[in-house]
Amino acid sequence: GAGVSQSPRYKVAKRGQDVALRCDPISGHVSLFWYQQALGQGPEFLTYFQNEAQLDKSGLPSDRFFAERPEGSVSTLKIQRTQQEDSAVYLCASSLQGAGNQPQHFGDGTRLSIL
Amino acid sequence: GDSVTQMEGPVTLSEEAFLTINCTYTATGYPSLFWYVQYPGEGLQLLLKATKADDKGSNKGFEATYRKETTSFHLEKGSVQVSDSAVYFCALRRVAGTASKLTFGTGTRLQVTL
Secondary structure, three states: OOOOEEEOOEEEEOOOOOEEEEEEOOOOOOEEEEEEEOOOOOOEEEEEEEOOEEEEOOOOOOOOEEEEOOOOOOEEEEEOOOOHHHOEEEEEEEEOOOOOOOOOEEOOOEEEEEO | OOEEEEOOOOEEEEOOOOEEEOEEEEOOOOOEEEEEEEOOOOOEEEEEEEOOOOOEEEEOOEEEEOEOOOOEOOEEEOOOOHHHOEEEEEEEEOOOOOOOOEEEOOOEEEEEEO
């Protein structure tokens, strides 16, 4: 398909385990964003890449959260030593450019449940 | 910092009723404004957008006008359908520089009944 693809769709982990969430952006999209959406809330910004450069990581809630996009395409969000408060839907979005009025296209998200 | 405030839901309407979902924002500069919709079990989809004052975004019968003087971007539809049942998110985005993240409201759930 031509949309943003995220995997896995659902992830269950025990507290303390490490998890890795994958995002395949739309081909040719320069910018990639990660958001965290808690139950009943709007998405909240985590981090932003332009190509392989991580330009903004101000939304990462702790140093347990780490994101990378080594070749400027696929991105991975890693959460180390997971806690129950990490349970949320993690959304990835991509756009042609970072700034301006280019719309962000969202994937269906990964629903993470920490037991 | 930037923020978006939406009316709390759920909003329950009968089919063919008029819909208004209020949205106001706080931001420095002149952001772009968006409405996203999230249908049950699906991801966020862009519904409409407006990039400058007095612009009107429209799509699928929904409309919203960028009102700089009242810092608002209220979503309206003249006649809702059951298929419009979803969660609606108002969002803003800075235009310039690298501050290009979306800032979302908390969402408003719309339930349309026959």
